[in-house]
Amino acid sequence: MNYSSDNTKRAYFRMADLIPLAVIVLSVVLGVVFLLSPKDEKGLTAVVSVEGEVYTEVALDAVKEPYELTLHGDREAVLLISSDGVRFVTSDCPDKLCVNTGMISRSGQSAVCLPARVSVKLISSEESGGIDALSG
Ligand SMILES: [Zn+2]
Known part of the structure; x- marks a missing residue:
């Protein structure tokens, strides 16, 4: 039992x-x-180019407070860089296409101001490493 x-x-x-x-x-x-x-979405690097040359690369993960970056290409353009992404705040261009692009926040996206010859592209850190491996 x-x-x-x-x-x-x-x-x-x-x-x-x-x-x-x-x-x-x-x-x-x-x-x-x-x-x-x-x-995939973390470890983004913003590659800022002025007049066809890489001006600076910013690891977005390391950005604690959003800040503005003034660039002097053919015209003056101001980028807002934050941990969430990058966007053109203002640009001394007639079309304002760059400002209208809004914020880019994903790998592979880019924002360009053709009149100012300023561009910013987001790449993942892995891609960045790949580029380094190719150039070095
Ligand atoms: Zn523009």
Whole structure:
């Protein structure tokens, strides 16, 4: 009699133990997915070019407070650089296409002011490393 009641108790506990185990497994999987997925969007580098030459490269992760960067190409243009992305604030150009581009925040996006000959492109750090490997 005692044996059979013990067996049902054990079986019940095993079923109950599976639920927290499933929760742990699920949260670990979600945690890994969460850690892996934003990696593409992090580690962005803004490559700022003036008159066809790379003027500066800014790692957006390192930007704590947004700041303005004034560039003197054929015309004066002002970029706002923040950890979220980069945009033209103002430019001394007639079309204002650069300002209308708005903020770029993803790898591969770029904003260009043709009259000022100023451009900014976002690349991921991996791409940046690739470029270094090619040029060096
Ligand atoms: Zn412009």
